[in-house]
Amino acid sequence: MTxxxxxxxYLLMAPGLLWLALFFVLPNIQMVLMSLSTGxxxxxxxxxxAFSNYVEAITxxxxxxxxxxxxxxxxxxxxxxxxYPLAYGIAFRGGKYKTLLLFLVIAPFFTxxxxxxxxxxxxxxxxxxxxxxxxxxxxxxxxxxxxxxxxLAVVSGLTYQFLPFMVxxxxxxxxxxxxxxxxxxxxxxxxxxxxxxxxxxxxxxGLLAVGLMLGLRYATLDVEGIVALLTAGAFGxxxxxxxxxxxxxxxxxxxxxxxxxxxxxxGSILVFIPTLGDYVNVELLGNPKTQMIGNVIQNxxxxxxxxxxxxxxSFILMAAILVAIFLYARVLGTEELTGGRA
Amino acid sequence: xTVAADTRPSSAEAGSAAGGPGRRILALFDRHGVPLFxxxxxFYLMVPILVMIAFSFxxxxxxxxxxxxxxxxxxxxxxxxxxxxxxxxxxxxxxxxIATIASTxxxxxxxxxxxxxxxxxxSATNLFLFxxxxxxxxxxxxxxxxxxxxxxxxxxxxxTGGLFFPLGxxxxxxxHVMFNISFVVVTLRARMQGFPRHLEEAAMDLGANEWxxxxxxxxxxxxxxxxxxxxxxxxxxxxxxVITQFTAGTEQTFPLWVWGSTRASLPPQVHVIxxxxxxxxxxxxxxxxxYERWVARRDARIAREEMRRLAPATEEGPx
Numbered sequence: 001m002t003x004x005x006x007x008x009x010y011l012l013m014a015p016g017l018l019w020l021a022l023f024f025v026l027p028n029i030q031m032v033l034m035s036l037s038t039g040x041x042x043x044x045x046x047x048x049x050a051f052s053n054y055v056e057a058i059t060x061x062x063x064x065x066x067x068x069x070x071x072x073x074x075x076x077x078x079x080x081x082x083x084y085p086l087a088y089g090i091a092f093r094g095g096k097y098k099t100l101l102l103f104l105v106i107a108p109f110f111t112x113x114x115x116x117x118x119x120x121x122x123x124x125x126x127x128x129x130x131x132x133x134x135x136x137x138x139x140x141x142x143x144x145x146x147x148x149x150x151x152l153a154v155v156s157g158l159t160y161q162f163l164p165f166m167v168x169x170x171x172x173x174x175x176x177x178x179x180x181x182x183x184x185x186x187x188x189x190x191x192x193x194x195x196x197x198x199x200x201x202x203x204x205x206g207l208l209a210v211g212l213m214l215g216l217r218y219a220t221l222d223v224e225g226i227v228a229l230l231t232a233g234a235f236g237x238x239x240x241x242x243x244x245x246x247x248x249x250x251x252x253x254x255x256x257x258x259x260x261x262x263x264x265x266x267g268s269i270l271v272f273i274p275t276l277g278d279y280v281n282v283e284l285l286g287n288p289k290t291q292m293i294g295n296v297i298q299n300x301x302x303x304x305x306x307x308x309x310x311x312x313x314s315f316i317l318m319a320a321i322l323v324a325i326f327l328y329a330r331v332l333g334t335e336e337l338t339g340g341r342a
Numbered sequence: 343x344t345v346a347a348d349t350r351p352s353s354a355e356a357g358s359a360a361g362g363p364g365r366r367i368l369a370l371f372d373r374h375g376v377p378l379f380x381x382x383x384x385f386y387l388m389v390p391i392l393v394m395i396a397f398s399f400x401x402x403x404x405x406x407x408x409x410x411x412x413x414x415x416x417x418x419x420x421x422x423x424x425x426x427x428x429x430x431x432x433x434x435x436x437x438x439x440i441a442t443i444a445s446t447x448x449x450x451x452x453x454x455x456x457x458x459x460x461x462x463x464x465s466a467t468n469l470f471l472f473x474x475x476x477x478x479x480x481x482x483x484x485x486x487x488x489x490x491x492x493x494x495x496x497x498x499x500x501x502t503g504g505l506f507f508p509l510g511x512x513x514x515x516x517x518h519v520m521f522n523i524s525f526v527v528v529t530l531r532a533r534m535q536g537f538p539r540h541l542e543e544a545a546m547d548l549g550a551n552e553w554x555x556x557x558x559x560x561x562x563x564x565x566x567x568x569x570x571x572x573x574x575x576x577x578x579x580x581x582x583x584v585i586t587q588f589t590a591g592t593e594q595t596f597p598l599w600v601w602g603s604t605r606a607s608l609p610p611q612v613h614v615i616x617x618x619x620x621x622x623x624x625x626x627x628x629x630x631x632x633y634e635r636w637v638a639r640r641d642a643r644i645a646r647e648e649m650r651r652l653a654p655a656t657e658e659g660p661x
Binding site for chain 2: 006008009010012013015016017019020023024026027028030031034041044045082083085086088089090092093094101103104105107108109110111112113114115116118119120121122123125127128160163164191192194245246247249269270273274276277278279280283284294297298301302307310311314315317318321322324325329
């Protein structure tokens with residue numbers, strides 16, 4: 001062993017980390033500086049602590065901010081509701097096919113993000129298969145019912161695109177749960193969750209139904225809307241209560257759920273924050289009214305060349321992800337997070 | 343693991359007095375409901391891919407390939423038959439190839455350092471590498487654009503020699519290498535976790551120096567992992583839209599061409615190329631998996647034969 005040996009790992013990492021320093025860290029610093037500058041692309045930008053850019057970024061696009069938070073939040077929730085049982089199924093029931101099933105989860109990444117979104121436009125279109133089924137065959141919705149151009153289409157697209165980012169960390173967390181703990185719980189007569197499930201499932205289902213109705217703009221706060229909301233809420237509460245009390249076991253609530261919380265948190269961050277910055281789904285599936293913060297950033301940067309304001313908006317997203325990551329690392333340790341995405 | 347059997351409640355429980363219908367419903371759900379849901383969710387993930395493949399055989403009634411017209415092989419027989427499409431695909435392939443090679447080399451070096459050495463700042467490095475993966479693409483693209491545009495002004499303009507501005511192929515490449523590095527490291531690190539260090543020690547004991555040991559023992563063992571990481575980098579690069587849109591200037595890659603076509607006329611050729619890329623990537627993954635299995639089986643067979651030959655002489659197993 002030579003004395004220089006301790007240097008070796010640093011030398012190995014130097015080129016790659018230098019690249020990231022130059023083209024990831026430095027650009028972000030540049031973006032922060034830009035977000036505090038004034039000027040135009042013609043006259044050049046001048047750094048003058050222009051915090052007004054941030055004030056403007058937050059106050060000037062209230063509709064887009066609201067859309068981002070609502071659509072992003074709903075998509076995260078739906079990703080969780082689909083992703084958790086999926087990750088659970090692969091982890092506990094995948095058997096020897098686990099690797100194949102996980103491959104299927106990431107298989108969408110082998111197709112272009114744009115083409116997948118275009119596929120949803122085909123499926124959800126007025127002459128598409130989905131409306132063909134629920135409108136023409138089953139007659140569940142009126143004949144003039146459209147999905148493309150509505151919040152429902154945008155949230156559907158976001159949910160689909162970001163589902164794998166929810167499933168992978170959840171899978172990593174659930175897979176680690178020691179099966180013997182569940183057996184022990186069963187031996188101690190852990191059965192269906194019953195009363196707790198009825199309460200939690202009922203409240204959760206009711207809130208979810210109301211949230212979807214409001215968030216997807218299928219109900220407004222007038223008399224007719226409130227009646228619709230109450231109906232949907234009651235329906236959601238009944239379904240949620242039934243699922244909670246019959247299909248969820250005490251073993252799950254007391255063992256698997258608490259142990260998988262790091263995965264829930266990581267997955268939610270990895271879905272929620274990128275959805276805020278998405279503009280492709282809105283462009284292809286939504287309409288001008290459903291535009292999100294990502295659309296504003298894209299438009300300001302690439303069409304209007306309004307760099308300082310756009311930089312302020314992007315940096316708000318960047319700051320959100322940094323805060324989330326550091327909170328996570330603080331509470332749960334870095335290994336859990338950084339080793340979790342293979 | 344025998345998880346499948348373990349998650350079922352024992353039959354004694356299911357029939358016990360404390361059980362009743364609730365327990366039976368739960369057991370039924372666990373046995374059939376969970377796998378059914380898993381299958382349905384995976385199918386949901388596949389639907390847009392199936393639609394893409396189906397619509398590559400479409401002859402759309404209008405300019406946009408959004409509505410089914412009639413079955414046609416036209417697009418497959420003439421997959422590049424749109425102005426600019428071929429150039430865009432060629433540019434995408436060039437960028438993806440160079441970015442894959444560069445990011446795989448840089449990422450492999452980092453992964454080697456992270457998995458084989460214990461050094462100060464290792465977990466900080468892990469965290470640092472995670473951040474670009476969690477950062478929204480739009481932020482990665484926007485920040486690069488900000489920096490590149492910044493070099494359009496003096497004195498940076500002369501200092502950088504116009505490398506970053508005007509935007510073009512070189513700036514797309516810089517961006518693609520950047521976002522690929524973390525993914526290469528993470529893929530490779532996961533593959534290298536169970537690395538058999540004793541094989542290297544054996545080589546060193548037999549007199550090989552570190553350099554020889556690396557190329558004769560370590561490298562062949564991590565090569566499948568490197569190829570997997572390179573494959574991931576390639577598919578991320580060839581599919582990337584958002585970051586590319588921010589760093590491309592007037593250049594057009596395939597995803598950018600598709601984006602443009604969603605505004606004027608979306609031909610089924612887009613679906614044909616998408617299908618080709620998908621099948622190519624899946625084919626490569628399948629081939630590498632089969633190859634790895636084959637190598638593992640061959641090694642196990644050789645080891646068994648050696649064991650049998652050496653069995654009387656030694657107690658120790660080959661692995």
